[in-house]
Amino acid sequence: MGLANENSLGYEKSYIVDLVVFHAIVRSSLGVEMITALAVLVALGILAVGFNRARPYGKLGILAWFQSVVLMSPWIIFFGLFSAGIYLNLAGMLLLFVISTGIYIWIGRKLRAEGQEFLAQRAAAKVAIESAFPKSDDATEAPVMIPPESLSIPNEDLQAIKSIFGIDTYFLTETISYQDGAIFKGNLRGDPDSTHAKLTENLKAQVGDRYRLFLIENQEEKPVVVVLPSKNDPKPLTLTQTLLSIVLFLATIAASLETGGILLGFDFYGSPERYAEVLPFSIGILAVLLAHEFGHWIVAKRYQIKLNLPFFIPTWQIGSFGAITKFASLLPNRSTLFDISVAGPLAGGAVAFGMLIAGLLMSHEGSGFKVPTQFFEGSILVGTLARVIMGAEIQRSIVEVSPLVVLGWIGLVVTAINVMPAGQLDGGRIVQAIYGRKIAARATVATIIILGLASFVNPLALYWAIVIVVLQRTPERPSLNELTEPDDARAGIALVVLFLMLMILLPLTPSLAGRLGIGG
Known part of the structure; x- marks a missing residue:
């Protein structure tokens, strides 16, 4: 076969x-x-x-x-x-x-x-006009960058929000309109974690649950406070979106069955009576996908973060390219974003890696799959592991391997694709969590360009470039506290995960394959 x-x-x-x-x-x-x-x-x-x-x-x-x-x-x-x-x-x-x-x-x-810049200039002009023509001599309200009537926030709420700031937390100097809320410029006093916690507590005491407070960096890389109405919080899926998620999952099951048929050399939907032959392959592919999603879900539950149902991307070549999963809750900080984002690739990758190692150990004459030696040159990681475990066996022109080797490699490819550092893919979220939104945006552009160039060799790269541009280009929305960076341990894990992604997706060059002793 x-x-x-x-x-x-x-x-x-x-x-x-x-x-x-x-x-x-x-x-x-x-x-x-x-x-x-x-x-x-x-x-x-x-x-x-x-x-x-x-x-x-x-x-x-x-x-x-x-x-x-x-x-x-x-x-x-x-x-x-x-x-x-x-x-x-x-x-x-x-x-x-x-x-x-x-x-x-x-x-x-x-x-x-x-x-x-236009909003700021317009606000400055209005302040200048009002300064030249004051309303009355007994006006006691201190001037702000933007008059209350030009903000979406009601004046009563605006004054209540301003009262939460203090010289020991965040010294307010300027107010700027932003979307349905406002940006409050000023000077951060103290630790970002404790300051954000205190400001959030004060905000809730003043206006209840009607607003959310974000502590982020502006374009000048200075701390600012952004307050937005809670109506802008992430929304749960609509009935139509839920049904679409279910349909895509069923389509993924159907695609995984066809993938099993392709691996065995026949069209499953042309011979459905052979379902028993393709079922193990379908189960293996789905095991990696579901482990990935459960990894996200388990860690999100620990942080009391809600996730929407995943939108799987079915494909007949390898069953699925993974899933798009949106947050249904605001994230408290970048460490939470990292932990939830990395949990999926770690869980799915562990299942796929286990399949690959078990398959290499079980491979022998009569294993069931005959593959050319070039099969192992398609990935630096897979080729290296195969050389270490199988030894001289992969020096033949045709090598017999266990089906688990193929399943493990498919699972690793799906995992690696989702770890590409772009937009709201797991890899993009990991980069955003560790290095910030600006670096994440640059990484997204670089990934799209690299995929565009790689598509000259592999059309699959063009597909993913289009998916990222259309669906996943923008970074994940900011956490409530964007200033506090994850610790060094998380940064180290991120580097390892990104390195493994490259080792999975990059092929062995003929010269390197020869040095490793792969092929005749």
Whole structure:
């Protein structure tokens, strides 16, 4: 038995022939090119209308319009060249997407920065006007950066919130409007943990449970207090989202059965009576996935943090790429974010690693799977472990291994993918917890660029780049106390986890494989 069969090769050849025929039809179709050119003109017209509507808003409006241009530009360029009879290959399209993604994220940051600057300037202008024309001589209220009427917080609540600050905790100097709440600039006095705890206690005594207090760093890396209404807290899943989560889990089970069939060399849904053969593979894949999610859930429960149901991402190649799990509670600090985030990869990775080691120990003549030596060159970690445990056995051109080896490797790949340092993936949350939001944002951009380049070799990388950009690009929302950093032990665990992720995903070079004695 092998990892593929002649039928699968036949499907690939048929698919390539279909693509060639389709491409020939498209090239000979003048009508398609005319329709494409018309669509490009319509898109340009929409952008022109958007520009006219954006101009009255000044620099902010133009930046927002330019961001939409960047988002549409790869498609406009592709279809524009297509209508002119020029066809970009996959490499060209990937390059366009990588460039446009980087520019889009950069403009988004500029837009947010300009927006905050605009609010501050508007507030300063209002203060200047009110200072020049005071309401009355007996006014006793001290001036603030933004007048109460310009804030979303009611004036009564605003005064109550201001009363929680003191010279021994946080000396307030400036108030700035922010979303539905406010930013309170000032000077932090004392330890962030104790200060945040005292301010939170005072806030609850003054306004009850209607507001949440965040202690974070601003763009100048100075401590600020942000107060937002509790209505902005994470929400539980709606009925539709819950049903979607259940459907995706059922689809993952179905995909894991098909994966088992592919590993055994047949189409399971073409031969469902052979379910007994694929069931162990399905159970193995699901064991890694469920261990991962239970790892998150157990640690979250210890911290009394609620998690929403996971949204699994099914795929017929390896059953699933993992799951997207959102927090349904605010996190108290970055250490909590780290512990919950790392628990999933550690639990799922431990199950997968155990399968791999057990499989390597059980591999012998007649184990059931015959794989080429190149199988072990696909991962530095797997290849090294195989050489240590199996010894000279992997110097043959064809090696027989236990099915657990394949299952373990699949589980490690799924775990490693989720540990990539990007956005709200486990790896992105780990980096954010240890190094902060700014480093996490840079790591996300770097990961997307690397995946874009890697997709020239492996189309799977393009898939994950798209998933991150569309669903997981932004960092996790701030913890209530963002200033207190996790301890050195957590930082060390983070480095080990990220290192293992690289060792799993990076292949062995032919020269290194030769030095290790892998292959003939």
